[in-house]
Amino acid sequence: MAEVLGTFEQAVLLAILRLADKAYGRAILQEIETRLGREVSAGAVHATLERLENKGLVTSRLGSGTPIRAGRPRRYYQVASEGIAALNDARATVEDLWRGLRWPLKGNA
Amino acid sequence: MRTSPPRWAEALLRLFLKPEVFASVSGDLLEQYRDSVHPARGLLRADQWYVTQVLGFVLRGTRLWAVLFAAAYVARTAFDWLRPTTDFQTRSEVSTALAAGILLASGFWVAWRSGSFATGAAVGLATTAIAAVLSIAGVAVLLAIWHDPQTMAAIRGSGDLEESLVLPTFLILPGVAIAGVGGLLGATARRLVRIA
Numbered sequence: 001m002a003e004v005l006g007t008f009e010q011a012v013l014l015a016i017l018r019l020a021d022k023a024y025g026r027a028i029l030q031e032i033e034t035r036l037g038r039e040v041s042a043g044a045v046h047a048t049l050e051r052l053e054n055k056g057l058v059t060s061r062l063g064s065g066t067p068i069r070a071g072r073p074r075r076y077y078q079v080a081s082e083g084i085a086a087l088n089d090a091r092a093t094v095e096d097l098w099r100g101l102r103w104p105l106k107g108n109a
Numbered sequence: 110m111r112t113s114p115p116r117w118a119e120a121l122l123r124l125f126l127k128p129e130v131f132a133s134v135s136g137d138l139l140e141q142y143r144d145s146v147h148p149a150r151g152l153l154r155a156d157q158w159y160v161t162q163v164l165g166f167v168l169r170g171t172r173l174w175a176v177l178f179a180a181a182y183v184a185r186t187a188f189d190w191l192r193p194t195t196d197f198q199t200r201s202e203v204s205t206a207l208a209a210g211i212l213l214a215s216g217f218w219v220a221w222r223s224g225s226f227a228t229g230a231a232v233g234l235a236t237t238a239i240a241a242v243l244s245i246a247g248v249a250v251l252l253a254i255w256h257d258p259q260t261m262a263a264i265r266g267s268g269d270l271e272e273s274l275v276l277p278t279f280l281i282l283p284g285v286a287i288a289g290v291g292g293l294l295g296a297t298a299r300r301l302v303r304i305a
Contacts, residue, residue, distance in 0.1 A: 025137035042141075043165030046134055065136065068143050070113075072136030 003086040012048045024074040057083035114159035122163045124228040125170040171235040174215035179243035193263035216291025229292010237284030241277035248273045
């Protein structure tokens with residue numbers, strides 16, 4: 001069975017997939033902030049990326065630096081096949097949970 | 110006009126990151142600082158933003174140790190209040206050894222990751238400062254639950270309430286020293302492993 005993903009881990013993995021070959025730390029953070037509609041700390045994103053890499057769900061490589069970064073390299077991320085499997089499992093689980101219910105739900109408030 | 114974040118904040122960030130990721134992570138923060146935060150918010154607020162981001166990394170590196178340290182302190186306090194004694198020596202030896210062990214481990218672990226000799230002291234400061242807040246809050250919760258005459262007498266017998274609330278802040282300086290020793294050991298061990 002694939003790795004069980006938390007919500008923020010899914011957000012990071014999906015951001016990497018959307019960004020494709022432009023998926024480096026700052027771009028991933030901006031993508032997540034846009035999708036979630038709120039500010040996200042760099043520490044949260046980098047801690048999640050490290051955890052995902054330790055689990056084998058993403059891989060990374062160093063790219064070149066730019067003048068605005070004082071020449072410091074960008075680290076680009078790619079989703080590994082195990083990460084794809086985990087995302088598919090997460091989506092299937094949500095689909096199972098919602099089966100039979102129509103979104104958006106209407107409450108009695 | 111300066112267009113880079115405070116150097117001390119970047120130096121603090123280096124203490125809490127693995128060497129192999131420091132360049133890319135600090136580069137990301139620098140890019141965001143120069144590209145969007147500084148133009149939008151100005152120098153002072155951009156610096157505030159950067160320091161907040163760095164403190165986020167510090168918190169992630171120390172919060173577990175701070176929680177453990179505070180839990181040990183609150184547990185010892187609860188024991189003194191609910192199981193009063195006249196002979197505190199054994200309890201003191203156990204709780205002191207536990208606290209020192211947590212601080213040594215925290216400094217060792219984070220310095221092992223960063224490879225920096227200075228990391229331990231920074232970890233000790235952050236851990237004990239955060240733990241002080243948690244410990245004082247924990248003691249307040251204990252007092253809210255237990256404040257019957259018997260417990261109040263036990264509190265007076267163990268050094269009074271004032272000691273329970275103030276002691277966590279007195280532990281900061283020794284915490285810096287002990288975690289500093291742990292950091293020296295951790296950074297040294299990392300270098301030895303690399304050489305081997």
